[in-house]
Amino acid sequence: MIEVRMHGRGGQGVVASAEMLAVSAIRDGKYAQAFPSFGPERRGAPVVAFCRVDDHTIITREPISVPDVVVVLDPTVLRAVQATAGLKPGGKLVVNTCLRPEELARDLGVGGCTVATVDANRIALQFIGQAITNTAMLGALLKVEPVASLEVLYGLLRERFPAVADMNIQALQAAYDETSVAEFVMGDIVMGDKRKKLVTDLPTWRTIDHACIVFEPGSSVQYYTGDWRSMRPDWNSEKCVKCGKCWMYCPEAAINVDEHRDYKVDYDYCKGCGICAEECPYGVIVMVEECE
Ligand code: SF4
Ligand code: SF4
Incomplete structure (x- = not known):
């Protein structure tokens, strides 16, 4: 066989x-x-x-x-x-x-x-x-x-x-x-x-407790949801007016703001949903194909 x-x-x-x-x-x-x-x-x-x-x-x-x-x-x-x-x-x-x-x-x-x-x-x-x-x-x-x-x-x-x-x-x-x-x-x-x-020893959806309850606070940071991504947001920062809409709508909290109020994606956690690109009123963000 x-x-x-x-x-x-x-x-x-x-x-x-x-x-x-x-x-x-x-x-x-x-x-x-x-x-x-x-x-x-x-x-x-x-x-x-x-x-x-x-x-x-x-x-x-x-x-x-x-x-x-x-x-x-x-x-x-x-x-x-x-x-x-x-x-x-x-x-x-x-x-x-x-x-x-x-x-x-x-x-x-x-x-x-x-x-x-x-x-x-x-x-x-x-x-x-x-x-x-x-x-x-x-x-x-x-x-x-x-x-x-x-x-x-x-x-x-x-x-x-x-x-x-x-x-x-x-x-x-x-x-x-x-x-x-x-x-x-x-x-x-x-x-x-x-x-x-x-190699990772993280629990998977099969090994996690029933109803997928996670008891350890903050443990989601160990899961690199960016691994799922097939498209990634690409930023043209020069056009950004720093309105913060992308930051507000990102469901993964994967957009960070630095001390200059510049918005940057954390690609370890961005899952490529495209919501930020959809919501940005100034076309700053475009979704492009993920490469290896
Ligand atoms: S593509 Fe989705 S997960 Fe990634 S930064 Fe934009 S809104 Fe957040
Ligand atoms: S929504 Fe667009 S213009 Fe507003 S901060 Fe985000 S990237 Fe910049």
Whole structure:
């Protein structure tokens, strides 16, 4: 059995990817299942989806905690969740990033596995016109773990999304061709500094008390809600008249005022909702796409 766990953010097609993979595998004559696990249900929040493929009937319905393959559709998710948790020795990690496999493995401190990387954002923008990376990442996944055939997946895309199938197929094929793959034996990797920043012992929505009651005052400062952001507010400070409307409306209290009454965003906590841009009466703030 091959067990695949996919990480991304709400709105990026993570769940659809797992489902398309399972349906393609079934059409190839295999047994398969796919299902998601949502945390807070909002666009941009971390989402995980699971897919199992086997030559025999699959009995288990458990979430996949020890995957053969981990696919990361959005590199910012690596700061928010422990995506590599439980990856089997000799497993495969497939990530949307501009980094080479060697650089990513060093940053994450992973070893004893195969690491595959592809710049799926660039590919998606080139062929689809939007940074929606799910089909490109299916191409990267199939390059390292051929759980379904490309032809069957192309047929499924044409059936389901006839208007945009061609551009998605081009993105998938380009990602398949461009994915870089490297194998690392255990002990190959010296843990990089970024790993220390990624690892967190903070309670999650699953481990927090019932009704999500937080008993420790001020603890929200430990949660970097900026990790969820897919768009960021960009400031043209020269046009700002210091009216303070953005500060007043920001739901995360992520806008600070200094002693000169200059307004600045704290990107560790700004979740990219765009309310400040909407409310600023002078067009000082525009929302731009978040880059890694
Ligand atoms: S986008 Fe603006 S309003 Fe929304 S969290 Fe960020 S700073 Fe606050
Ligand atoms: S709402 Fe616009 S003009 Fe007013 S302080 Fe904020 S950025 Fe400046």
